[in-house]
Amino acid sequence: MKARHWEELDVLFISGDAYIDHPAFGSALLARLLESNGFRVGILAQPNWKDPEVFRTMGRPRLFAAISAGAMDSMVNHYTAAKKIRRSDAYTPGGIAGKRPNRAVIAYTAAIKGAFKGLPTVIGGIEASLRRLAHYDYWADKVRRSILIDSKADLLIYGMAETALLEITRRLDNGEPLDKLKNIKGTAFAAKSCPDDAIKIPSFEQVSVSTEAYNQAFKLASGQENPFSAKVLIQPHGSRNLIINPPALPLSEAELDQVYDLPFTRQPHPSYNKTIPAFEQIRDSITSHRGCFGGCAFCAITHHQGKTIQSRSQESILREIDNLSSQKNFRGTISDVGGPTANMYGLGCGNPEAEKICQRPSCLFPNICKNLITSDQPATRLLETIRHHKKVKHTFIASGVRYDLLPMQQQYFADLLQHHVGGLLKVAPESTSDRVTAVMRKPGAEIFTRFLEQFRQHSHALGLRQAVVPYLISNHPGSTLEDMIEVALYLKHHRLKVEQVQDFTPTPGSLSTCIYHTGKDPFSGKTIHIPRTAKERRLQKALILYHRAESKADVIEALKMSRRKDVAQELFSSPQSKQTNQKPRKNRKHDRSHK
Ligand code: SF4
Structure with a gap:
């Protein structure tokens, strides 16, 4: 702040992860986005939530605090499936556990409210996003209220936050009062009244005592996930209403390129003297796209990133590779080019009218939709261009591959096997029992077997x-x-x-x-x-x-x-x-x- 002659920040980010100035990390990406729009931004990474003074380190921000638990839900980060405490945290220098609180969004919001009375608070990230409705919490073994209600934050951003966060910042900067920010896509808030044409789902009180009401609420909410046609959702919590605006529209290629063109240093904050395992894993990787239309029942990505694939242009990806390959530690290997699912780059719905009203949670399950564009050309062209980059010796695909798409993507499959596997290819059938894959919304054993045979024959x-x-x-x-x-x-x-x-x-x-x-x-x-x-x-x-x-x-x-x-x-x-x-x-x- 001193070096930039800033006397105050406009927005203070609080994150449960270490600060890594890399586009794979949400706080860094959003901070760079606001910075490029002229706002003064600071990031408080893994603050001691028990000490209000730590939250005052950079002073009271002029507009608001943006709070996130980090790249993972803090309870998933802290506990195993058997509810045992994990001994390490990949998002912390040295992999040390315990640098963020349980239910971090709630704890950080309380700490910020204690440090700066009346400061607007905006929560986001995967923890806030996936706990936006009343939800079953495995660790408490009960239904909890929406995290917006529990944290007492003013606004919640769900899904990918770029457009909503920028709009909130601009409107507050223009002097609009917080209580007027009620119509921003991809946000939720609490209010006494509610819009007339909203879809009302069973209340917190109902879903917390009735599994039938819970299922009904889940089904109704799932019907409002299409960003092109969703309506406002309402879930009463006591005397107030949780109001969830429709999801943000997907970013266009140009918008996504702009985000990835921001001047990231691609490095952890220089104050850290230990390596950060999550950074080591993604340091030499490239995100080519966002979103996944697989719709697997257990996966958080569709809920968070959306079903629409948002792909970067090849030029933008190559600019990032130029930047990456000019870093002194780069050894010529790109560890991954992908997104939630590697072979969805450049794919999407081929029928815009159908897409606008589509209610299918998956374009692949139970069968591949006839409207889906499955061409492997964008991905094969991209990988070929990367293979020809003068500073790149190896390019691997570490992101998951949807093998039920590969029969339509034979060139991609061949190139993958010949150039990009690196010995082991991770794929996720998740089960080979068709009864279970039907519940998971995954392809069954027959499709996996065909893939396996082809993989072995071609490799041989x-x-x-x-x-x-x-x-x-x-x-x-x-x-x-x-x-x-x-x-x-x-x-x-x-x-x-x-x-x-x-x-x-x-x-x-x-x-x-x-x-x-x-x-x-x-x-x-x-x-x-x-x-x-x-x-x-x-x-x-x-x-x-x-x-x-x-x-x-x-x-x-x-x-x-x-x-x-x-x-x-x-x-x-x-x-x-x-x-x-x-x-x-x-x-x-x-x-x-x-x-
Ligand atoms: S119409 Fe088909 S391809 Fe298009 S979004 Fe819906 S399921 Fe996917």
Whole structure:
């Protein structure tokens, strides 16, 4: 502030993450955006929430405080699926845990209100976004109020915040009072009155005591997620109404390019003297697009980033690569080019009229919509151009790949296998039991098997020793011990070994969490099995890791309980050859040898 001769800030950001001036981090990106629009911005990263003086370090901001828990929900960041405390935090220097409070948005908002009486507060980020309605909280094992009500913040921004935050800042800067900011897309607020044409969903009081009301509220709210046609949603909380405006419109290519062209240093704040694991992971990666139209039931991304794919132009991506490759630590490897799903770059709905009123949560499930543009040309052209960049030696794809799109994207698939896998390709079937994938809204085993066969055949033909690492979830709603036995047998038959299992965590706001809480699918009304006991959860996890010696006793118990001892011998027979032992390895060709 001194160097810039600023006597005060316009906006003070509070973040639960360390400050990394990189476009992958929300606070840094939004701060740069406001800065480029002429506002004076400061970021208070991981402040000690128990000390009001820390919040006064940069003085009282002129307009408002923008508060976020960081890139993750603070409860997900702090606790495992088994509700045990995590020992590290990837978003903190040195990976040290404990630098942010539980329910960070609420704690920071209270601290700011204590430090600056009457200062407007705007909450955002994934924690605020996905807890905007009354929601089931796994850690408290009860339905909590909207985080806007609990935090007593003035405004909540949900989804990607650029347009809403800029509008709030400009209007407050123009002297509009806070209580006039009621019509901004992508925001929520509390009020006594409500608009006439709004969709009213069951109140907090109703959903907290009735699972039927909860499911009804979830279903009604899901119907208002289309940014082109959604109506205002209202959920009463006591004597007040939570009012949720329709989602913000997706950014255009030019708008997204502008955001990524901001002058990020791409470095953590110089005061840190320890590495930040999350930064190390994304330091040499490039975000090519946002959004995902997969609509997986457990995923927060569709709810947060939206279903519409927003892609950057190739030129903007290349400018970022020029910038990245001129940094002194760059060694010629781009660790990822992607977004929530790598092979959705440049894709979207091919029927704008249908898109405006579309109510499908997924363009891929239960079948691929006829309106979906699936061409792999934008992505293949982009990757080819990056391969020809004079300072780039290798480009890998670490973002997930939707393999049900690959049959329509054969060139992308071929290029991916030949140039961008780096030995292991992570894909996320999440389960190979069709009963479970139907609940997850994922493609079933048949599609995964076809992908796996093609992956192996092509890799073999290329003389490349590379393997698929499947990501699987245990204990997802709908998953029984029988389903997990089916998964274990699938892994055995297909010579796949899983080293890590994601145990289902009911994170706020997802469809899977709704089903976990209510025991019913809110759309079909069907009762769904929920693995709740510690024993069943342990056995399900053990089945995916059946090949480990420490899992054997649990696997035998699971087989006994399910009357499937007939498959014990098959599961425990000596391992077959590994999926990759197909051909002596040729020297892996250097990416650039294909120029
Ligand atoms: S019409 Fe089809 S392609 Fe378009 S948004 Fe809806 S589901 Fe997706």
